[in-house]
Amino acid sequence: xxxxxxxxxxxxxxxxxxxxxxxxxxxxxxxxxxxxxxxxxxxxxxxxxxxxxxxxxxxxxxxxxxxxxxxxxxxxxxxxxxxxxxxxxxxxxxxxxxxxxxxxxxxxxxxxxxxxxxxxxxxxxxxxxxxxxxxxxxxxxxxxxxxxxxxxxxxxxxxxxxxxxxxxxxxxxxxxxxxxxxxxxxxxxxxxxxxxxxxxxxxxxxxxxxxx
Amino acid sequence: xxxxxxxxxxxxxxxxxxxxxxxxxxxxxxxxxxxxxxxxxxxxxxxxxxxxxxxxxxxxxxxxxxxxxxxxxxxxxxxxxxxxxxxxxxxxxxxxxxxxxxxxxxxxxxxxxxxxxxxxxxxxxxxxxxxxxxxxxxxxxxxxxxxxxxxxxxxxxxxxxxxxxxxxxxxxxxxxxxxxxxxxxxxxxxxxxxxxxxxxxxxxxxxxxxxxxxxxxxxxxxxxxxxxxxxxxxxxxxxxxxxxxxxxxxxxxxxxxxxxxxxxxxxxxxxxxxxxxxxxxxxxxxxxxxxxxxxxxxxxxxxxxxxxxxxxxxxxxxxxxxxxxxxxxxxxxxxxxxxxxxxxxxxxxxxxxxxxxxxxxxxxxxxxxxxxxxxxxxxxxxxxxxxxxxxxxxxxxxxxxxxxxxxxxxxxxxxxxxxxxxxxxxxxxxxxxxxxxxxxxxxxxxxxxxxxxxxxxxxxxxxxxxxxxxxxxxxxxxxxxxxxxxxxxxxxxxxxxxxxxxxxxxxxxxxxxxxxxxxxxxxxxxxxxxxxxxxxxxxxxxxxxxxxxxxxxxxxxxxxxxxxxxxxxxxxxxxxxxxxxxxxxxxxxxxxxxxxxxxxxxxxxxxxx
Numbered sequence: 001x002x003x004x005x006x007x008x009x010x011x012x013x014x015x016x017x018x019x020x021x022x023x024x025x026x027x028x029x030x031x032x033x034x035x036x037x038x039x040x041x042x043x044x045x046x047x048x049x050x051x052x053x054x055x056x057x058x059x060x061x062x063x064x065x066x067x068x069x070x071x072x073x074x075x076x077x078x079x080x081x082x083x084x085x086x087x088x089x090x091x092x093x094x095x096x097x098x099x100x101x102x103x104x105x106x107x108x109x110x111x112x113x114x115x116x117x118x119x120x121x122x123x124x125x126x127x128x129x130x131x132x133x134x135x136x137x138x139x140x141x142x143x144x145x146x147x148x149x150x151x152x153x154x155x156x157x158x159x160x161x162x163x164x165x166x167x168x169x170x171x172x173x174x175x176x177x178x179x180x181x182x183x184x185x186x187x188x189x190x191x192x193x194x195x196x197x198x199x200x201x202x203x204x205x206x207x208x209x210x211x212x
Numbered sequence: 213x214x215x216x217x218x219x220x221x222x223x224x225x226x227x228x229x230x231x232x233x234x235x236x237x238x239x240x241x242x243x244x245x246x247x248x249x250x251x252x253x254x255x256x257x258x259x260x261x262x263x264x265x266x267x268x269x270x271x272x273x274x275x276x277x278x279x280x281x282x283x284x285x286x287x288x289x290x291x292x293x294x295x296x297x298x299x300x301x302x303x304x305x306x307x308x309x310x311x312x313x314x315x316x317x318x319x320x321x322x323x324x325x326x327x328x329x330x331x332x333x334x335x336x337x338x339x340x341x342x343x344x345x346x347x348x349x350x351x352x353x354x355x356x357x358x359x360x361x362x363x364x365x366x367x368x369x370x371x372x373x374x375x376x377x378x379x380x381x382x383x384x385x386x387x388x389x390x391x392x393x394x395x396x397x398x399x400x401x402x403x404x405x406x407x408x409x410x411x412x413x414x415x416x417x418x419x420x421x422x423x424x425x426x427x428x429x430x431x432x433x434x435x436x437x438x439x440x441x442x443x444x445x446x447x448x449x450x451x452x453x454x455x456x457x458x459x460x461x462x463x464x465x466x467x468x469x470x471x472x473x474x475x476x477x478x479x480x481x482x483x484x485x486x487x488x489x490x491x492x493x494x495x496x497x498x499x500x501x502x503x504x505x506x507x508x509x510x511x512x513x514x515x516x517x518x519x520x521x522x523x524x525x526x527x528x529x530x531x532x533x534x535x536x537x538x539x540x541x542x543x544x545x546x547x548x549x550x551x552x553x554x555x556x557x558x559x560x561x562x563x564x565x566x567x568x569x570x571x572x573x574x575x576x577x578x579x580x581x582x583x584x585x586x587x588x589x590x591x592x593x594x595x596x597x598x599x600x601x602x603x604x605x606x607x608x609x610x611x612x613x614x615x616x617x618x619x620x621x622x623x624x625x626x627x628x629x630x631x632x633x634x635x636x637x638x639x640x641x642x643x644x645x646x647x648x649x650x651x652x653x654x655x656x657x658x659x660x661x662x663x664x665x666x667x668x669x670x671x672x673x674x675x676x677x678x679x680x681x682x683x684x685x686x687x688x689x690x691x692x693x694x695x696x697x698x699x700x701x702x703x704x705x706x707x708x709x710x711x712x713x714x715x716x717x718x719x720x721x722x723x724x725x726x727x728x729x730x731x732x733x734x735x736x737x738x739x740x741x742x743x744x745x746x747x748x749x750x751x752x753x754x755x756x757x758x759x760x761x762x763x764x765x766x767x768x769x770x771x772x773x774x775x776x777x778x779x780x781x782x783x784x785x786x787x788x789x790x791x792x793x794x795x796x797x798x799x800x801x802x803x804x805x806x807x808x809x810x811x812x813x814x815x816x817x818x819x820x821x
Contacts, residue, residue: 020551124353132343137339144405
């Protein structure tokens with residue numbers, strides 16, 4: 001056909017496609033052969049059929065050439081009735097709208113099935129309605145405020161108890177926690193108070209060897 | 213025992229007994245927590261890397277022995293003996309030195325302001341770490357969703373998250389912008405946490421310190437174990453720790469080591485004096501000083517091993533991805549089969565292609581990928597934590613968990629340092645009798661936290677980071693060196709080394725030996741004077757400039773070097789000198805008062821003649 005002979009790979013309505021099958025599938029990679037090419041042409045034709053006024057696009061209208069080992073090739077969509085190639089803008093729009101279907105047919109994604117010159121619409125990030133950081137911030141802040149309140153309240157209660165405390169000690173010394181035994185009006189410190197007591201009047205050399 | 217003039221050793225409190233630590237461990241942990249701060253994580257590894265790896269440890273240890281430990285011992289001993297905060301202590305040593313205490317209080321206030329702002333940033337990152345994928349891993353999309361935001365594309369997702377989503381920084385310091393409400397909320401939260409822990413002074417702090425001082429060590433160990441198992445970690449460690457002994461010939465190394473020790477131990481803030489003042493009189497402060505200083509230095513070393521192993525992994529990762537990008541370019545240009553060239557074959561394939569088709573290869577603009585270049589990329593301060601390390605975490609499996617651990621560790625590290633800062637403000641205020649008996653301690657601590665919080669709001673402006681750098685560079689260093697110099701000279705010469713040794717003997721039971729006498733009298737003052745002079749000279753020679761994040765800059769994402777406007781330069785000078793002015797001011801006031809008293813007594817005597 002004359003159009004096929006006139007098809008120049010680097011024409012303005014041609015697109016280069018690059019596949020990275022091994023990167024995407026690793027050991028499950030399939031080989032790129034003429035059957036896969038046929039599927040590709042079918043997908044492109046399918047995409048074009050979705051465009052208004054192009055419902056009659058056939059698989060034979062899609063031409064593929066210059067397949068390399070990479071795998072990369074050029075394709076172009078022709079219109080045999082008018083004997084010209086379809087404008088790039090139309091092909092671009094069609095491919096963009098059906099990108100997911102095309103990717104899915106080959107088990108690839110936007111990065112491993114590249115249409116050079118056709119930018120893909122990137123998926124928007126999934127934003128939860130309330131950002132996570134606000135939730136955790138709220139939790140931490142509430143805990144801190146509650147703890148501060150509790151400490152302040154317990155401090156107030158302690159102070160109120162202390163201001164009432166001295167009047168009760170005279171009545172019942174036995175009821176106090178640290179009973180201070182009094183002999184001859186001189187208080188004797190109990191022997192087993194916390195940390196021990198150091199008698200300042202008596203200092204020996206051994207004292208500094210006393211452990212922590 | 214020397215009779216010290218000055219305040220009642222029980223501490224001014226209107227008859228209230230001075231609170232004391234529940235046990236010695238709390239006291240040690242508080243001092244360790246105060247000394248071990250963010251600088252141990254992000255300043256020491258950088259210095260190690262810049263100054264010849266393992267060789268840096270030599271000047272570091274020398275500075276520790278000659279300057280760090282003696283000064284530290286002075287602070288602990290004098291606080292423990294006089295049992296009062298920094299203001300009372302220096303007034304007791306000599307009335308003319310009373311300004312030193314007030315200056316320490318002022319510097320502590322200034323540092324508290326900006327230090328907690330750094331914690332605010334850490335908290336913000338911590339809150340954002342509870343999601344997968346991490347928000348600094350990818351760029352946001354631009355308006356028509358075909359590509360990424362231009363600013364992010366030009367720099368990197370981590371830089372974008374730091375400069376735009378966290379700071380929302382302006383291009384110039386004179387453009388203040390608006391208050392960032394996210395940062396304001398986090399600032400309020402971090403001040404609330406600080407208040408919660410210092411609310412009752414050492415009673416509440418002593419309980420909190422068990423967690424805040426020990427948690428970082430746990431996380432560092434986890435990072436160390438994980439880091440060492442990552443690919444590329446060992447190579448990074450050996451490269452970064454390999455000593456380059458020639459570097460010791462440069463005086464700058466010794467200077468930086470001495471400066472680092474000085475700031476690392478948090479000397480001259482008055483915090484250690486405050487902590488020691490709550491000790492029982494009989495406590496071996498000499499052993500404490502040695503233990504805490506050694507723990508601080510060992511922590512720095514431990515942290516740098518953990519950091520370097522992760523950074524080595526990051527360098528190996530970046531190098532690998534650089535190779536992958538080059539390989540992709542080669543494969544695409546020469547239509548080679550997909551995945552046919554792996555990283556090991558790359559060099560051979562490249563040389564083969566270079567030999568056969570050099571012009572096509574030259575047109576590809578391949579990057580040079582050398583592992584050493586990636587290992588040499590170093591940073592200190594916020595750049596290390598928020599840009600470089602966050603990027604390293606992105607590539608570790610289970611990234612959100614590691615991010616949570618890392619920022620949790622940074623937060624607790626900074627928090628325990630904040631305790632020391634707040635105590636160095638609160639303890640002198642309590643001892644000065646600023647509050648009457650009817651105002652409880654909780655209100656005083658609340659007021660202190662509130663004042664600091666309100667003053668720190670200026671750092672939540674869009675230009676806040678630039679101001680924070682100013683505070684970090686000018687408010688603290690010079691003033692602290694001056695105060696430390698006056699401290700050691702005041703104790704060694706004004707108070708008297710003999711009298712001080714008597715005090716120490718009464719507390720520890722052993723008289724300080726020759727090492728202490730020599731360092732207190734000669735070595736430490738000389739060293740301090742030298743580093744002060746060298747620091748001033750270096751400061752005078754560097755032009756006052758800052759690095760601005762300007763998207764309109766021609767060489768964006770490199771930061772543009774701009775010089776400070778006049779009024780900002782005036783602010784820098786003010787910050788440098790205002791706290792120090794307390795010393796001559798108080799000395800002058802005392803001189804005038806003494807002169808007036810002499811005149812009065814002279815007048816009284818006259819009629820008798």
